[in-house]
Amino acid sequence: MTTFIKQLSANDIGSTGSHQAGILVPKGDPELVGFFGKLDPSHLNPDAWISCVDEELKEWRLRFVYYNNKLHTPGGTRNEYRITHLTKYFKSVNAAHGDSLVFTSSSEPRHFSVRLERSIKPEIHTHRRRVVLTGWRKVH
């Protein structure tokens, strides 16, 4: 069981007015990418559906997608992972810029629990190891 946390940007929750689909999943850490499932890079824009259960046991189906036209289309510029279909959830919990989205894996592949952590809360737990990537961190 592993937990990854993403601190939400303004664009993530849609407060910038953009209707971009989804939060970013940095491809820098293979473990983070593998955490959400395996997407075949040999295909163009492969995706997979994941299931996330919140604290009220409500299930949210999210789309994990790898925009990779840089690898397949001449002149393509995309090479990044995203998770989409989060707007309803963000609305329901009144997510704000700076809040953190907490994903915890389960025994089932592609099944996770999610919860929103308000930014006001101080960081405790010294045994947590902060990992590398901007916006995301892993919790052991």
Next chain:
DNA sequence: AGCCATGCACCG
């Protein structure tokens, strides 16, 4: 690398 943005399609 990560966040910001947008033209178009689709749907209620």
Next chain:
DNA sequence: CGGTGCATGGCT
């Protein structure tokens, strides 16, 4: 017609 998501480019 307004909101949402897709797939893409742009800016720092």
